[in-house]
Amino acid sequence: MKKIVILGAGYAGLMAANRLAKLSRDYQIHLINESENFIERIRNHEYSAGREVKIYKIRDLISKRVSFTQAKVECLDAKNQTISIANQNKKITYDYLIYALGSTDHAKVESSYSVNTLWKADELKQAVQAKKSGSLWILGAGLTGIELATELKESYPEWKIGLLDQKPFAKNFSLKARNYFLETFRKMKIELIESTEYRIHENGIYLNQTKTFLEADLFVQTFGFQCSDLGRRSNLLVNEKNQILVEPSLRVLDYTNIFVAGDSALVQDSILRMGCVTAMPMGVHAAEMIHRCANDNEVQDFSFGFAGRCISLGRKSGLIQMTNSNDEAKPKMIGGKLAAFIKELVCKYTVFSIRLERSFPFRTYFWPKEKILKEQDFSLNSGKLAS
Ligand SMILES: Cc1cc2nc3c(=O)[nH]c(=O)nc-3n(C[C@H](O)[C@H](O)[C@H](O)COP(=O)(O)OP(=O)(O)OC[C@H]3O[C@@H](n4cnc5c(N)ncnc54)[C@H](O)[C@@H]3O)c2cc1C
The missing domain is CATH 3.50.50.60 (FAD/NAD(P)-binding domain)
Incomplete structure (x- = not known):
């Protein structure tokens, strides 16, 4: 039986856990998160404006086949395939790991508030x-x-x-x-x-x-999201935001049994940006790739295409910016009440998708699939080489 540990029960981690649970009965799946609750981060600004925000128990959102531990992950020893838990003399081993610790705060401007958590x-x-x-x-x-x-x-x-x-x-x-x-x-x-x-x-x-x-x-x-320094402390390759550098398959460069999903992952030269819009499909992809590895199949590149950006403008209005799959704006947009309605549907759809993946024995979550790597300008490169 393969032991798979998922760090972080945000949008990416929950989707990964529920997808893995249905891929095989031979996996022991462990999900670890600091809080016992799932917070809809995408509604934090609504909360600061005095609106009620629903808080979900993580146990209610995951498949019964996933075991959940509420704990803060302190260390990751990638060589020995071990996780250490804060304030406990406890170590957890794994065969495969999904790192989905998301992004935390960035205290750049002193005495400023934030809506990141x-x-x-x-x-x-x-x-x-x-x-x-x-x-x-x-x-x-x-x-x-x-x-x-x-x-x-x-x-x-x-x-x-x-x-x-x-x-x-x-x-x-x-x-x-x-x-x-x-x-x-x-x-x-x-x-x-x-x-x-x-x-x-x-x-x-x-x-x-x-x-x-x-x-x-x-x-x-509201600018400058920063990720946990756990990846850096674990000697994984990270950028200045502590995002972990991964292959286009979302696999960590030096460790073939670790995948990163969500805000913590950095695929260089890709169209991806931090957002639950990318975190959820990345979580599912990481789960699918571990399933492929466990069955001795080659991993595949993550593919994803954007369709639009949904922005709320208070409760009564919004704006939907249509984009191409590379996230570039098209001239078309929708505004007003209709846009507010679409934005609210999109927000509701995130939790609904997590629940749907938990509830059915077949795959329920799909997304537009396009190449994520940006087109290289070979004419410029060859020019540089020639000079
Ligand atoms: C106000 C606001 C509005 C937003 N609106 C949108 C939007 O409209 N559309 C969009 O696409 N994106 C939006 N985002 C961004 C979106 O929320 C994030 O991109 C998304 O949450 C990333 O998902 P994730 O699963 O990677 O990480 P997270 O959702 O951050 O989850 C990570 C989890 O890991 C846990 N964790 C972290 N460190 C540890 C540790 N050491 N041990 C144990 N557990 C740990 C955290 O508690 C958390 O539960 C918004 C963000 C904010 C703040």
Whole structure:
């Protein structure tokens, strides 16, 4: 009987566990997660805006064939195929490992809040609710920043909400989508400052270009996700975000029995980005590849294609940006109530998919499959070689 250990019960880990459980009765599957609950991270910004967010018991989301341990993983000894658990003199061995510890926080800006974990989103909620009004600046006007700004403004209209980014806003969206965002911000009275270098001070932000000072009661950082340093400490190859370098099959470069799925995985020169949209299929793929390895079959490259980006703009509106499979924006977008409805369906579909994989003996989760590696520009390369 092969022993398979899965680290992390987020979107990737849960999908991996439920898929493995149906691939063979000969696997002993162990899932380890710090908390006994599954938190829908993609709703953390809703929670900070004072909305109820459902918390699920991990045991209720996994197949009965998966054994679950609530524990913090402290060490990974890849050579000896062993995991150590924090505060316990306990070691767990494995034949195959799926590393799906996701991304945690990145404390780059001191004294800033975050919505990366439910606990942090709760701190933000407490801080906003402690005052009737004030000014709050969101650092980073990416997808999370936009969703958080609109959600907070809808719930706390007395607060002045601003979005600040060093880069140009919505650069990877169509012009129509960018204009839609700007019109939404104008209507909701959300201030946007883009393409501006800034410095954070105790009670505000100094804008370098215009030499102006913005008063701020609270800052929230939404950029720069960082992964657990467990991979780095275990001598696996990692990048500056602690993402583990893997082959396109999601297998770790030096260890043929370790696969990485979700935010913790880095496939170089690929179209993949952190998101539950990629974490879930990666979890399933890692499970399928372990099944192939256990049956002496060759591993296959992970394939995935994007279809669109779904962004909520508060509870009543949203924006769906159509994209090609490489995640590049097409001119077409959907806005308003219909987009809000689609976004909510997509959020519900994540937990529904995990449950569906748990409930049926056959495969239930599928996704668009395209090559994930970016096209190489061979003409440029050959030019360089020739010179
Ligand atoms: C506010 C917000 C909104 C978002 N909205 C979207 C969206 O609309 N669409 C989208 O695609 N993505 C969205 N994301 C990103 C998405 O949430 C992540 O990409 C996704 O959660 C990654 O899944 P994962 O399984 O890799 O990791 P995670 O979901 O982070 O799960 C990792 C699990 O590992 C556990 N863990 C970590 N370290 C240890 C340890 N040492 N020992 C034991 N357990 C450990 C954690 O507790 C967690 O349960 C959003 C993120 C945020 C914060």
